[in-house]
Amino acid sequence: MKKNNRREFIRMAALSGAGLGLSRRLPAWAGEPPGTADQLVPPVAADGLDALTPVMPVESARPAAFFMPNVAGKFAPGGPAFVPRRAASWWTTLEDILWPEKKVVDRIKRRAENFANANIDTAINFGFHVRFDFANYFGQLHGYYANVCEELHKQDIKFMEHYSCNHVERPRGEEGLRQLQKTQRHHVLLFHDPAAAQYAQYEGHYFNDCCEIDIRDGGRGYADYYALEVFCHNNPGFLDMHKKYLQRLMREVPFDGIEIDDMCDYAGFTACGCKYCRERLRKDYGHEIPPFGDVSFWGDTSLSDRSRWGNYENPAFRDWLRMKSDSVADHLKMIKSTIGGIPLMTCCSNAGPIVLNSIALNLEKLAPYLDFFMLENVGINVETVNWMIMDAEALYQKDVAEKRGNAPAITISYMVCEKGGYLGWCLGRFWGVANWSSTLYGRLEEDPADALEVEDIMRPYNHWELHHSDLNNARGKDLVEVRLVTSSYCRENGWRGADVLEQWDRVKAWSALLLKNNIGYRLLRSDELSDSKALGDEPTPLILDGVACVSDSQFRALQSFLSKGGTVWMAGPFGTHDEKGFKRKASLSDELRKSRYKNLVMVGTATAGDPLKSLVSEGRFWPVLRQLSGNPLWAVRIRFYKEGPAIHFLNRGLVAVPHPTIKENAGLPVLKDFYAEAGDNNLEYAFDAHRLAIDRLSVKSPELGENSRLVTMRNGRDGQSILQVNLEGVETYAVVQQNAIPGQTI
Numbered sequence: 001m002k003k004n005n006r007r008e009f010i011r012m013a014a015l016s017g018a019g020l021g022l023s024r025r026l027p028a029w030a031g032e033p034p035g036t037a038d039q040l041v042p043p044v045a046a047d048g049l050d051a052l053t054p055v056m057p058v059e060s061a062r063p064a065a066f067f068m069p070n071v072a073g074k075f076a077p078g079g080p081a082f083v084p085r086r087a088a089s090w091w092t093t094l095e096d097i098l099w100p101e102k103k104v105v106d107r108i109k110r111r112a113e114n115f116a117n118a119n120i121d122t123a124i125n126f127g128f129h130v131r132f133d134f135a136n137y138f139g140q141l142h143g144y145y146a147n148v149c150e151e152l153h154k155q156d157i158k159f160m161e162h163y164s165c166n167h168v169e170r171p172r173g174e175e176g177l178r179q180l181q182k183t184q185r186h187h188v189l190l191f192h193d194p195a196a197a198q199y200a201q202y203e204g205h206y207f208n209d210c211c212e213i214d215i216r217d218g219g220r221g222y223a224d225y226y227a228l229e230v231f232c233h234n235n236p237g238f239l240d241m242h243k244k245y246l247q248r249l250m251r252e253v254p255f256d257g258i259e260i261d262d263m264c265d266y267a268g269f270t271a272c273g274c275k276y277c278r279e280r281l282r283k284d285y286g287h288e289i290p291p292f293g294d295v296s297f298w299g300d301t302s303l304s305d306r307s308r309w310g311n312y313e314n315p316a317f318r319d320w321l322r323m324k325s326d327s328v329a330d331h332l333k334m335i336k337s338t339i340g341g342i343p344l345m346t347c348c349s350n351a352g353p354i355v356l357n358s359i360a361l362n363l364e365k366l367a368p369y370l371d372f373f374m375l376e377n378v379g380i381n382v383e384t385v386n387w388m389i390m391d392a393e394a395l396y397q398k399d400v401a402e403k404r405g406n407a408p409a410i411t412i413s414y415m416v417c418e419k420g421g422y423l424g425w426c427l428g429r430f431w432g433v434a435n436w437s438s439t440l441y442g443r444l445e446e447d448p449a450d451a452l453e454v455e456d457i458m459r460p461y462n463h464w465e466l467h468h469s470d471l472n473n474a475r476g477k478d479l480v481e482v483r484l485v486t487s488s489y490c491r492e493n494g495w496r497g498a499d500v501l502e503q504w505d506r507v508k509a510w511s512a513l514l515l516k517n518n519i520g521y522r523l524l525r526s527d528e529l530s531d532s533k534a535l536g537d538e539p540t541p542l543i544l545d546g547v548a549c550v551s552d553s554q555f556r557a558l559q560s561f562l563s564k565g566g567t568v569w570m571a572g573p574f575g576t577h578d579e580k581g582f583k584r585k586a587s588l589s590d591e592l593r594k595s596r597y598k599n600l601v602m603v604g605t606a607t608a609g610d611p612l613k614s615l616v617s618e619g620r621f622w623p624v625l626r627q628l629s630g631n632p633l634w635a636v637r638i639r640f641y642k643e644g645p646a647i648h649f650l651n652r653g654l655v656a657v658p659h660p661t662i663k664e665n666a667g668l669p670v671l672k673d674f675y676a677e678a679g680d681n682n683l684e685y686a687f688d689a690h691r692l693a694i695d696r697l698s699v700k701s702p703e704l705g706e707n708s709r710l711v712t713m714r715n716g717r718d719g720q721s722i723l724q725v726n727l728e729g730v731e732t733y734a735v736v737q738q739n740a741i742p743g744q745t746i
């Protein structure tokens with residue numbers, strides 16, 4: 001587990017009283033006209049392959065990628081208002097609220113010009129985050145943001161508002177106050193003192209009356225980690241206050257998009273016990289909240305890790321969690337209905353594991369109301385170089401975005417030192433999503449003496465990209481050779497196997513194997529698993545590892561897929577429970593086995609071995625790309641763009657250089673630099689030319705500057721072609737792409 005970053009917060013927040021810290025972290029972006037997938041250059045279908053192998057590793061042509069649904073679920077033509085590609089945080093400090101002081105106004109203008117010079121196309125607000133803390137100053141704050149919009153728009157840069165809607169800072173005692181200053185300076189820390197807080201309000205709604213009720217003691221819901229009091233998503237006063245605030249914000253600030261954070265419940269399992277939540281649980285699910293201490297519902301509450309509380313064997317507890325995430329989704333729906341066509345995003349630092357239930361974070365329930373999707377991928381400490389563990393989540397986010405009409409996906413990378421900014425940029429390229437660069441000095445007790453502005457860090461990389469490899473990821477399609485199933489049902493029902501591992505652990509284990517073997521994959525989520533047509537649209541194998549909670553419709557769809565010759569690699573258990581978490585009388589895997597589908601391949605779990613190895617060695621699976629020689633630590637991802645395929649290389653063997661003195665609050669050193677393990681960077685791969693049509697390629701990298709190298713190809717045996725890529729002098733990232741034809745951009 002990474003320490004001292006946002007995902008660590010997710011674990012801690014619910015969860016223990018220990019207060020540590022959060023690491024968080026676009027010229028004209030007029031949306032491009034709606035495109036069609038048939039404009040891509042797909043690989044050629046293979047022929048003559050064994051039925052057990054993927055025969056056509058390309059996603060089926062699907063029409064019109066750029067349609068954005070409105071809140072009613074209908075698709076409005078015209079696409080997103082804009083598509084961020086090179087975003088950066090617009091940091092604010094307490095002084096900015098003194099707008100229109102001249103130096104504040106001058107600073108806005110100067111930074112907007114600097115952003116333009118760094119080819120940043122979207123500025124995303126950061127600073128006045130816990131928004132209702134500033135209720136007494138909204139006039140000046142909105143004046144400031146309107147001024148920011150004015151200056152950015154002159155530079156053809158979009159501005160996204162960004163705040164947390166459902167909290168107020170309420171540090172408890174001097175110790176809490178001091179702790180906040182050590183770790184949370186990235187939020188402007190101005191808030192009501194305890195006496196004033198009694199009367200703090202907006203539009204007649206007292207904040208104290210909007211707060212959640214902690215079931216343990218009847219006190220206000222509290223998130224220890226941030227020192228926040230938490231508003232209740234079911235409280236009509238809070239919802240009215242938030243709606244009126246949004247309407248005012250829209251009148252006073254011409255923002256282009258908005259990120260409204262914390263669509264979850266940081267107070268954890270034991271909130272909220274207010275009358276509205278009790279009524280909702282009764283009405284929607286027919287349950288009463290039992291008193292705290294009822295072990296049959298609350299589980300073992302002696303555990304210090306509060307995310308482990310709760311008895312998932314009790315259906316009422318599972319419904320309690322459903323009600324909580326339903327409530328968050330309804331709040332987001334209200335937000336979307338208020339802002340209309342303005343692009344809406346929320347923070348999401350994670351999407352897969354069970355621990356998210358403890359804070360009611362369920363991205364799939366939120367997705368229908370979102371227009372942009374954001375993944376917080378890395379922290380600022382030395383563990384950042386271990387980027388591989390984030391691959392599954394990144395692809396999860398990408399799939400959610402794609403199923404929302406190919407909505408823009410964005411990854412945020414936090415940095416303290418320059419190289420952290422470069423790694424974030426590389427990850428955006430590798431994953432094929434927009435990059436949001438963000439310094440995060442506020443996570444440290446004080447700014448480093450040599451702190452750089454984000455635009456200064458990112459300028460060279462953005463310049464290089466525009467001049468050498470301006471790939472439009474929003475129009476790109478990953479090469480998909482297998483589909484890896486992730487089950488939200490398993491997560492929602494808290495299912496764990498006899499090995500105590502959850503289904504997401506198995507997804508991550510497969511992700512690591514696929515990444516290591518350079519096999520293109522995508523995640524396939526629960527909704528799609530019940531869609532027999534969607535399953536059959538792609539001929540690639542499905543991987544199901546520990547998919548224990550299966551609905552009847554999913555089972556029927558899977559049977560249909562198998563009966564038509566589809567390939568499934570399955571590691572049990574499978575179908576031991578239904579989608580609500582109730583145990584089935586008989587496991588569905590028994591029924592599958594009886595049917596003797598010829599392409600149902602039972603394999604071992606990836607958490608305890610390497611099932612991929614035997615699938616390949618036994619000739620059941622034939623990857624498009626196989627490395628023949630050279631450093632094996634280069635991860636390869638193939639993506640098809642309008643003008644042709646590109647192959648992204650990102651090093652899995654990066655070694656962190658810790659900052660000698662600066663540490664995050666959890667004690668891990670900040671990432672100062674990194675280097676790559678030595679290896680032979682003359683790389684040779686065999687690839688199936690029937691399935692991957694590539695030609696006229698060259699290697700480019702910011703690490704090669706203006707230079708590029710030709711890639712050589714020759715015919716190999718058995719219909720294979722050989723690709724030789726020279727990455728000498730490149731440590732972190734390179735792209736192999738088609739040489740530009742004069743007059744053509746790639």
Ligand SMILES: [Zn+2]
Nearest residue numbers: 232272274277
């Ligand atoms: Zn409530």
